[in-house]
Amino acid sequence: MSSPLSEGPRPTDALGTPLLTRRQRMLLAFASLLVTLTLWWLASASGWVDKILLPSPRDVVAALQSSIADGSLLKNVIASLRRVLEGFAVAFVVAVPLGIAMGVSRIVYGLADPLLELLRPIPPIAVIPLAILWFGIDELSKVFIIAYGAFFPILVNTLAGFREVDRVQVRAAQALGANRMHVFRDVVLRSAFPFMIVGARLGMSMAFIVLVAAELIASSAGLGFMISDARYNFRTDQIFLGMACIGALGFALNALLLRVERSLLKWKTS
Numbered sequence: 001m002s003s004p005l006s007e008g009p010r011p012t013d014a015l016g017t018p019l020l021t022r023r024q025r026m027l028l029a030f031a032s033l034l035v036t037l038t039l040w041w042l043a044s045a046s047g048w049v050d051k052i053l054l055p056s057p058r059d060v061v062a063a064l065q066s067s068i069a070d071g072s073l074l075k076n077v078i079a080s081l082r083r084v085l086e087g088f089a090v091a092f093v094v095a096v097p098l099g100i101a102m103g104v105s106r107i108v109y110g111l112a113d114p115l116l117e118l119l120r121p122i123p124p125i126a127v128i129p130l131a132i133l134w135f136g137i138d139e140l141s142k143v144f145i146i147a148y149g150a151f152f153p154i155l156v157n158t159l160a161g162f163r164e165v166d167r168v169q170v171r172a173a174q175a176l177g178a179n180r181m182h183v184f185r186d187v188v189l190r191s192a193f194p195f196m197i198v199g200a201r202l203g204m205s206m207a208f209i210v211l212v213a214a215e216l217i218a219s220s221a222g223l224g225f226m227i228s229d230a231r232y233n234f235r236t237d238q239i240f241l242g243m244a245c246i247g248a249l250g251f252a253l254n255a256l257l258l259r260v261e262r263s264l265l266k267w268k269t270s
Contacts, residue, residue, distance in 0.1 A: 055237040060244070063237040072226070077245055079221040083139070083214065084207045084249070087146025091203055095151050096196060099158025103192070104184065116155070124149035124210045132217060142214040149210035150203035157199025161192025197261040201254055208250045 020028070037057055043049050044056035051059070067073035102109040124145050135141040165188050173183050215224030223242045230238030 052234060052236060055240060059237040060240045063235070063241045067238075067241065073241075073245070075221050076223050076226045076242075077249070079219075079225075080211055080215065080223040080246070081249060083142050083146060083222065084204075084211055084253075087143045087210075087214075088150050088200075088204055088207045090143065090147040091150035091207075092154055092200060094147075095154035095199070095203070096158055099155045099162075099196075100189075100192075103159055103162030104188075116152075120152050120156075125213050128213065128217065137217050141217055142219070145214040145217075146207045146210050150207040153202035153206055154196070154199040157195045157202065158192065161195025162188065164195065165191045193264070194261070197257060201257050204253050204257065205250060208246055211246070 040054075041057055044051060044054050044059075055063075064073070098112065102112055127145055127148055131141040131144050135144055169187050169191070173187050211222070212224035212227060215222040216228060219225040223246050227239050227242040230236070230242065
């Protein structure tokens with residue numbers, strides 16, 4: 001049997017506090033979910049809140065079962081997931097190269113930064129009328145709005161990654177004979193890559209935030225459409241189901257991005 005000393009020191013955060021183990025994190029997550037569901041059930045079962053305003057967990061599960069049985073849930077999930085992935089892909093493909101160009105070229109940064117800073121405060125919802133005029137009410141307008149919302153978090157974090165590059169590492173690589181291309185590839189880009197992943201995670205979250213607004217544009221399928229349609233019919237159980245599905249999809253895609261980060265950044269210590 002191995003002794004505690006053979007396991008090595010326990011990882012700590014920046015303040016020296018020991019990090020939670022995987023088992024501890026899972027137990028805390030389970031406890032948090034259990035407490036939330038219990039309070040929710042008590043609030044609905046005791047009559048503290050009207051069931052029209054707060055359906056019970058059993059009502060939401062019943063709505064889940066009926067939506068699965070008639071095939072509407074799968075249809076809505078697939079439609080929303082496709083739009084989110086398409087919009088996120090467009091934003092990522094445009095934002096990352098532009099962020100890299102702005103990070104390495106002062107001319108590109110000087111040309112693009114004023115325009116981007118003017119556009120960044122404009123919320124995606126304000127772009128909906130323009131998207132309808134440009135692209136109509138088909139899928140392209142919805143993808144455009146989602147891409148617009150996801151674009152700026154990815155771009156800003158990519159730029160932040162280039163600004164946080166350690167100059168000591170750059171000078172050390174140059175002292176060892178690395179040319180400009182090697183410094184960019186092996187030092188600058190690797191240092192900025194974790195920031196790109198963070199930007200991608202924030203962009204994915206923003207894509208889901210914009211999704212509901214984007215699906216209000218003459219949609220006949222999608223989780224946002226399901227929530228909007230349930231609102232008009234006072235089906236709060238369907239509203240909760242749509243919100244839960246959006247949360248589950250966002251959680252799964254965020255976990256996928258974290259796995260990609262761990263796979264590509266094996267050289268980076270915690």
